[in-house]
Amino acid sequence: MNNQTLQSLRQLKLTGMADGFEQQLAQPSTHSELGFDERLALLVDRERTHRDNNKVGRLLKAAKLKLQAFPEDIDYSHPRGLIKSQFAGLLSSNWIHQHHNVLITGPTGCGKTYLGCALATQACRHGLSVRYYRSSRLLEALSIAHGDGRFSKLVQQLAKTDLLVLDDWGLEKLTLGQRNDLLEIMEDRHGISSTLITSQVPINHWHKAIGDAMLADAILDRLLHNSHKIKLRGESMRKTKSEIAEVDQLE
Known part of the structure; x- marks a missing residue:
């Protein structure tokens, strides 16, 4: 199911969330005590940061x-x-x-x-x-x-x-x-x-x-x-x- 979720996130071009989810899976002890809301908030934040960084990269290239x-x-x-x-x-x-x-x-x-x-x-x-x-x-x-x-x-x-x-x-x-x-x-x-x-x-x-x-x-x-x-x-x-x-x- 986790692999399916990762695949779906990447197909939807939610790369930041996919990378964040992979990190949570790779470091279960770090995130095990966090609730669902907290883990979801981390994923959303990761996606936003990823998109912001990509945008800056595009703007610098165009400049x-x-x-x-x-x-x-x-x-x-x-x-x-x-x-x-x-x-x-x-x-x-x-x-x-x-x-x-x-x-x-x-x-x-x-x-x-x-x-x-x-x-x-x-x-x-x-x-x-x-x-x-x-x-x-x-x-x-x-x-x-x-x-x-x-x-x-x-x-x-x-x-x-x-x-x-x-x-x-x-x-x-x-x-x-x-x-x-x-x-x-x-x-x-x-x-x-x-x-x-x-x-x-x-x-x-x-x-x-x-x-x-x-x-x-x-x-x-x-x-x-x-x-x-x-x-x-x-x-x-x-x-x-x-x-x-x-x-x-x-x-």
Whole structure:
């Protein structure tokens, strides 16, 4: 009968419950003193955890993050201006539910991409959809989509994504077509979903990087409104870690 029950659970795709039931059968002494209600509650909890983990896995795969970045591994000791209390507040993902944006700026190697991917990972853990793009790659994808007729579909997909991560923003001056595409994306997302941007370029130079005054005003108005700003500073963390590694090797 137990084998039949296990088979039925797996056919019904209740994998978490099936695994939990197998565990109860394998460890009778651990569960023998529990009542039926308690054992059933354990099985239901196991199924819910299994489904939650699967969902997070699917969201992370769809996000296509550049880095595997985990909030618990963030280095707050490095002198780069990262305020732990501010970042801890962002890790709650409430800013995404409130449709706010996050703008992370700083010099090369200070960990902007890692921090952005850590916030994106946490958003996936909270059941939110995420999509990562290097800014130049997104603009390229939009240009190609114009040519093959997928532009509207791509823009709609981006609009439905809870968090859009744009990495390495502002490194190249935009063309008129790129400005218009970017404005359309920001217009669709404004007040509905969130955007996270990392950039080596200080925010007060973004207007110039976009190029056209009127379009720059329109784009930045939607980005800067209700935004949380993290301004990093200091030497490259990669350089510091390399120097530490060299010292360790000499010792």
